[in-house]
Amino acid sequence: xxxxxxxxxxxxxxxxxxxxxxxxxxxxxxxxxxxxxxxxxxxxxxxxxxxxxxxxxxxxxxxxxxxxxxxxxxxxxxxxxxxxxxxxxxxxxxxxxxxxxxxxxxxxxxxxxxxxxxxxxxxxxxxxxxxxxxxxxxxxxxxxxxxxxxxxxxxxxxxxxxxxxxxxxxxxxxxxxxxxxxxxxxxxxxxxxxxxxxxxxxxxxxxxxxxxxxxxxxxxxxxxxxxxxxxxxxxxxxxxxxxxxxxxx
Amino acid sequence: xxxxxxxxxxxxxxxxxxxxxxxxxxxxxxxxxxxxxxxxxxxxxxxxxxxxxxxxxxxxxxxxxxxxxxxxxxxxxxxxxxxxxxxxxxxxxxxxxxxxxxxxxxxxxxxxxxxxxxxxxxxxxxxxxxxxxxxxxxxxxxxxxxxxxxxxxxxxxxxxxxxxxxxxxxxxxxxxxxxxxxxxxxxxxxxxxxxxxxxxxxxxxxxxxxxxxxxxxxxxxxxxxxxxxxxxxxxxxxxxxxxxxxxxxxxxxxxxxxxxxxxxxxxxxxxxxxxxxxxxxxxxxxxxxxxxxxxxxxx
Numbered sequence: 001x002x003x004x005x006x007x008x009x010x011x012x013x014x015x016x017x018x019x020x021x022x023x024x025x026x027x028x029x030x031x032x033x034x035x036x037x038x039x040x041x042x043x044x045x046x047x048x049x050x051x052x053x054x055x056x057x058x059x060x061x062x063x064x065x066x067x068x069x070x071x072x073x074x075x076x077x078x079x080x081x082x083x084x085x086x087x088x089x090x091x092x093x094x095x096x097x098x099x100x101x102x103x104x105x106x107x108x109x110x111x112x113x114x115x116x117x118x119x120x121x122x123x124x125x126x127x128x129x130x131x132x133x134x135x136x137x138x139x140x141x142x143x144x145x146x147x148x149x150x151x152x153x154x155x156x157x158x159x160x161x162x163x164x165x166x167x168x169x170x171x172x173x174x175x176x177x178x179x180x181x182x183x184x185x186x187x188x189x190x191x192x193x194x195x196x197x198x199x200x201x202x203x204x205x206x207x208x209x210x211x212x213x214x215x216x217x218x219x220x221x222x223x224x225x226x227x228x229x230x231x232x233x234x235x236x237x238x239x240x241x242x243x244x245x246x247x248x249x
Numbered sequence: 250x251x252x253x254x255x256x257x258x259x260x261x262x263x264x265x266x267x268x269x270x271x272x273x274x275x276x277x278x279x280x281x282x283x284x285x286x287x288x289x290x291x292x293x294x295x296x297x298x299x300x301x302x303x304x305x306x307x308x309x310x311x312x313x314x315x316x317x318x319x320x321x322x323x324x325x326x327x328x329x330x331x332x333x334x335x336x337x338x339x340x341x342x343x344x345x346x347x348x349x350x351x352x353x354x355x356x357x358x359x360x361x362x363x364x365x366x367x368x369x370x371x372x373x374x375x376x377x378x379x380x381x382x383x384x385x386x387x388x389x390x391x392x393x394x395x396x397x398x399x400x401x402x403x404x405x406x407x408x409x410x411x412x413x414x415x416x417x418x419x420x421x422x423x424x425x426x427x428x429x430x431x432x433x434x435x436x437x438x439x440x441x442x443x444x445x446x447x448x449x450x451x452x453x454x455x456x457x458x459x460x461x462x463x464x465x466x467x468x469x470x471x472x473x474x475x476x477x478x479x480x481x482x483x484x485x486x487x488x489x490x491x492x493x494x495x496x497x498x499x500x501x502x503x504x505x506x507x508x509x510x511x512x513x514x515x516x517x518x519x520x521x522x523x524x525x526x527x528x529x530x531x532x533x534x535x536x537x538x539x540x541x542x543x544x545x546x547x548x
Binding site for chain 2: 016017019020021023024025027028031032034035036038039055056058059060061062063064065066068069070077078079080081082083086087088110111112113114115118
């Protein structure tokens with residue numbers, strides 16, 4: 001080979017490598033952007049019990065569907081391309097088929113990678129989402145009626161959902177029984193949303209990130225601090241000087 | 250060098266007959282000229298049938314899909330490349346998945362890395378069909394990306410996983426998508442699979458499997474050390490018909506074994522152990538053996 005053809009060969013070689021590297025980088029960039037976009041979970045998609053939080057879940061789930069196969073109630077589904085959930089990952093829609101809260105949690109047991117936490121042993125400790133009574137204006141109990149269905153179907157009745165009595169201003173003489181969800185008990189199984197009698201459920205289970213607020217880390221509630229310390233942290237009653245106008249008697 | 254040998258020999262043959270299998274069929278019969286192809290299709294269909302027996306017939310021999318599965322409630326198998334991406338994304342997988350990946354790696358170190366591509370992967374059927382259709386339709390044009398692209402893409406998918414903290418490649422990976430689609434619902438996956446088919450048919454001959462797919466690239470890296478290999482043991486009988494080059498999805502792997510003076514064994518990780526060269530050769534030059542088998546029959 002003479003030097004000119006070897007130079008041409010070298011150029012071709014380098015061009016090939018540069019092309020491949022360039023396409024690969026473009027591909028990585030595109031994938032990354034796409035991955036970022038698809039990261040947010042739609043409000044009606046809930047993860048199986050024991051799922052790691054969403055950021056860690058999408059690194060851990062290999063999309064094998066073993067949890068789907070383990071689910072005895074066909075609750076879980078693998079997302080298909082075109083669905084709004086990260087392709088191939090498991091989810092359920094409470095309004096369609098809620099989680100039946102199997103005591104042995106077969107779906108989490110079936111997970112090979114730990115995307116669903118095998119250590120979850122008590123299904124009542126699962127936090128798939130949180131039920132929120134999102135629409136008080138259509139909820140029948142808020143109209144003073146006794147629907148109570150969400151309360152009745154709750155697997156943790158009187159713990160996750162309670163009925164709180166309130167005066168019915170409209171009639172002036174009746175009580176309203178307000179379904180009230182308690183986040184420290186609600187597993188997000190979705191039975192309440194599934195069975196809400198309205199055409200569109202007034203109570204919905206939302207992913208925790210959407211359902212929960214968070215108190216500022218610096219914020220202290222006085223009465224709790226008092227409980228913790230066993231005594232008031234400041235003087236119980238602050239004596240303020242009484243200032244009267246000079247002329248007053 | 251390699252491609253020049255293939256190109257020099259091919260036109261003469263192409264003029265004689267359009268099928269690279271004509272000579273083999275004449276010598277060994279239709280069945281003999283398709284032995285390994287038929288075996289591969291049985292393997293691919295059989296594995297799919299094992300997965301489908303559950304959802305279709307309630308016979309749960311194998312659960313899951315190619316990403317991760319559980320056979321007979323005892324044998325875990327996990328795609329090691331997928332687990333590597335998961336690791337790059339920042340998750341240390343549970344012991345079941347790790348064990349499953351080790352078993353798969355061990356298996357392909359024995360059976361030949363890209364044996365996965367030829368004997369298991371469902372997309373292979375798609376791209377083989379595209380290649381066959383190209384030949385039937387006489388489509389000769391096409392531009393293939395450089396062969397090294399898949400290795401760059403392999404790196405790119407790991408980089409994307411690391412950068413986003415998600416298994417980004419699985420958003421578009423047609424390999425897992427096809428299986429998942431058949432077993433759990435296809436959704437719009439058909440569009441991606443259709444794109445792969447059209448890419449192979451109209452844009453790049455043997456484009457996807459031999460140039461792009463990072464899954465294949467991963468198994469090719471394993472294949473460099475794999476035990477079961479194809480050997481051109483009877484290279485002396487070669488009559489330079491070039492049929493093997495024409496059927497081979499990775500023709501460059503054949504040359505050193507067939508024409509080189511050193512080892513008769515095809516050592517390149519790119520070789521998929523599909524056995525198509527064995528089928529296509531009317532002189533029975535090729536055979537399956539192990540990589541340490543250096544025998545070459547005297548011509």
